[in-house]
Amino acid sequence: MTLIAESVSMRFGGLVALEDVSLAVPGTGIVGLIGPNGAGKTTLFNCLTGLSAPTSGRIVLGGRPLPADPAEAMRGGVARTFQNIRLFGEMSVLDNVLVGRHSRIKQSLLGALVRSPGFRRSEAEAAERARAELTFVGLDPDGRRPASSLSYGDQRRVEIARALAGDPAVLMLDEPTAGMNGTETAAIGTLIRGIRDRGIAVVVIEHDTKFIFSLCDHVYVLVRGRMLVDGPPAVVREDPRVIEAYLGTAAC
Numbered sequence: 145m146t147l148i149a150e151s152v153s154m155r156f157g158g159l160v161a162l163e164d165v166s167l168a169v170p171g172t173g174i175v176g177l178i179g180p181n182g183a184g185k186t187t188l189f190n191c192l193t194g195l196s197a198p199t200s201g202r203i204v205l206g207g208r209p210l211p212a213d214p215a216e217a218m219r220g221g222v223a224r225t226f227q228n229i230r231l232f233g234e235m236s237v238l239d240n241v242l243v244g245r246h247s248r249i250k251q252s253l254l255g256a257l258v259r260s261p262g263f264r265r266s267e268a269e270a271a272e273r274a275r276a277e278l279t280f281v282g283l284d285p286d287g288r289r290p291a292s293s294l295s296y297g298d299q300r301r302v303e304i305a306r307a308l309a310g311d312p313a314v315l316m317l318d319e320p321t322a323g324m325n326g327t328e329t330a331a332i333g334t335l336i337r338g339i340r341d342r343g344i345a346v347v348v349i350e351h352d353t354k355f356i357f358s359l360c361d362h363v364y365v366l367v368r369g370r371m372l373v374d375g376p377p378a379v380v381r382e383d384p385r386v387i388e389a390y391l392g393t394a395a396c
């Protein structure tokens with residue numbers, strides 16, 4: 145399912161955060177989005193995940209306009225993680241992942257109240273799926289510990305498991321390696337490739353350009369709210385405009 149931003153602009157009062165930005169996420173593969181601080185990456189992510197409606201332009205998923213409503217966007221097939229981890233800290237790891245699964249399954253209120261056989265079967269299936277996703281991201285499938293008791297890196301994995309439990313067609317990861325060391329970053333890269341191999345399209349925002357260039361099939365570069373250039377990593381990293389605008393630092 146292709147996710148497309150068509151000529152998206154976003155203004156906050158007098159500030160132009162995005163100006164006529166277009167981007168296409170094909171149904172498979174890993175797309176990277178890089179750019180200096182304040183370039184508009186998170187603003188674009190928010191539009192692509194239904195969190196914000198662009199001031200002009202549109203977001204299209206599978207040929208249909210994406211509703212500017214995160215829950216609807218998730219039901220449509222777009223899941224995300226956040227720059228600042230957003231888990232229910234007091235809840236168990238498993239329950240956090242179940243929240244992602246419940247966005248996908250329909251249960252009647254009556255069935256839930258009387259705990260009908262259908263409701264119990266559906267709950268058991270959801271728990272099984274949540275455990276499978278915990279195993280997939282490399283965590284203990286038991287998941288009984290409170291989410292807040294996990295290390296920062298493992299909490300990121302729980303967020304990813306929760307997003308995967310909702311059966312997304314596109315998974316959007318906002319700085320998935322923020323605060324991680326080299327070993328942890330490499331492990332997240334392996335996990336993202338595994339997600340890609342399941343046939344899920346992945347979009348990654350990162351400041352770590354080395355990570356993006358080694359991971360992605362296609363890279364977009366945003367600078368001051370405009371899409372400066374996009375292409376395969378080998379082309380983008382050599383583009384003089386990119387080097388001048390963004391990569392002419394020790395970071396690349």
Ligand SMILES: Nc1ncnc2c1ncn2[C@@H]1O[C@H](COP(=O)(O)OP(=O)(O)OP(=O)(O)O)[C@@H](O)[C@H]1O
Pocket residue numbers: 156159160161179180181182183184185186187188
């Ligand atoms: N809700 C908002 N209200 C007003 N201005 C905003 C809002 N959200 C973002 N901005 C502004 O829009 C611009 C783009 O911000 P955005 O967070 O999208 O950039 P970014 O590329 O994600 O930056 P960073 O890498 O630092 O996270 C910035 O100037 C920011 O201050």
